[in-house]
Amino acid sequence: MQPKELKTIELEHLAIGGGVPVRTTPLPLEFPGMHYMDDEEVEAAVRVLKSRSLFRYYGIDLQREVDAFENEFAEFIGVKHALAVSSGSGALQTALSALGVGPGQEVIVPAYMWVAVIAAVVNLGAIPVLADIDESFTLNPTGVERRLTPRTKGIIAVHMSGAPANVPALLEIARKRELFFLEDCAQCAGGSIRGKKVGGFGDMGIFSFQMNKNMSSGEGGCVVTNDTRLYQRAVAAHDNGYARDETGRAIYDNLDLCLWGRGVRLDEVRGAILRVQLRKLSKIIAHMRRSKYRIRRALEEFPQVQLRHIVDPDGDTGAFLIITLGSGDEAKRISQALRAEGIATSPQGVTNVVMTDWGLHIYSNIVSLVNQTSTDGRGFPWNLAENRDSKLQYGKGTCPVADSLFERSILFAIPSCLSERDEDEIIHAFRKVFAH
């Protein structure tokens, strides 16, 4: 079926005004990896269960699934080392521990991220410093430069909503100032810039394999690096505090590798599932990209719509589409009108959301950050003597470009199972709403 011509659509009444909606069934939920889950993952999980060896380091009949996954993932990303962990949050904490983050240090983070990025910095006693984003919805290099101080220790670039950040420019800043550069690829597994996979550009990269990620085992994560020392420190931090030699034995005679453990190991069942999901990742991405760019091309005919700037369209995983309108009111009206046309999921799901409502991805929605709350109730880490020169504000207004973009933009999830008919209907709904 071809989407209808604009002229015909102009005659249709909007559903929000009592007309017939384009769709009456909810759109499929996001969860890219999950739509591709089938007997292969079931068999992988059962194989491990039958081995009665669910722990990665020893067992009755150890299958070494986590080891195999790490090797396969490292090869896929193009890095020397991969360390599987139990979540993306765990991966962030592990990586920052390996990088030696602590009190007296500032870490630059984007205004658009996920709360776990901030939590990882704060939990280590360092100070998160928000930097503004640009139309790519990722860190603006100029915004980063404005936030540099003698206390800056590193930059966390977050490849948000499926598409890569402007890594070349950001990496240049990091290298010039001798800062660490950590890529958060939780929302962009399989994404790339000029043909090189995200995760392998900086000192370290992290991934999440939580339910709503490009590949998933429900929960899970990974830390990647080309630096063997950082890898060994990550091994120590993710486990019981101690790195391991090639035979698996703990290393006690190198104090640089004796840290404090976070206990975020990955188990064999999820290791086995992730090996299968990794083999499917390129298909999952190809599906989302096909759907997204078909819809994006259709939106190009509307001058009132500004499409998200994509740093490298060939490396976009396609998991989300973001459009920006002229004002916050217009964004709200368009979103509601599209919702009435059936561009929604139900009862769960987050497609067609004005970005100010996009929860803890938006810095000014993070109540604990805005109010600088602390786990100990006494102000940690903001109250530490080492942090006394880092007096920061986190409320709305801190990142004005981000504030304006969040208010005027609508985010759509692009499920990995959209049919051509779903796409036709989404395009039809957009045309109908914009024609009015």
Ligand SMILES: Cc1ncc(COP(=O)(O)O)c(C=O)c1O
């Ligand atoms: C950008 C980003 N970083 C980190 C995480 C944390 O991952 P997890 O939920 O696996 O802890 C997420 C998860 O949503 C994320 O979107």
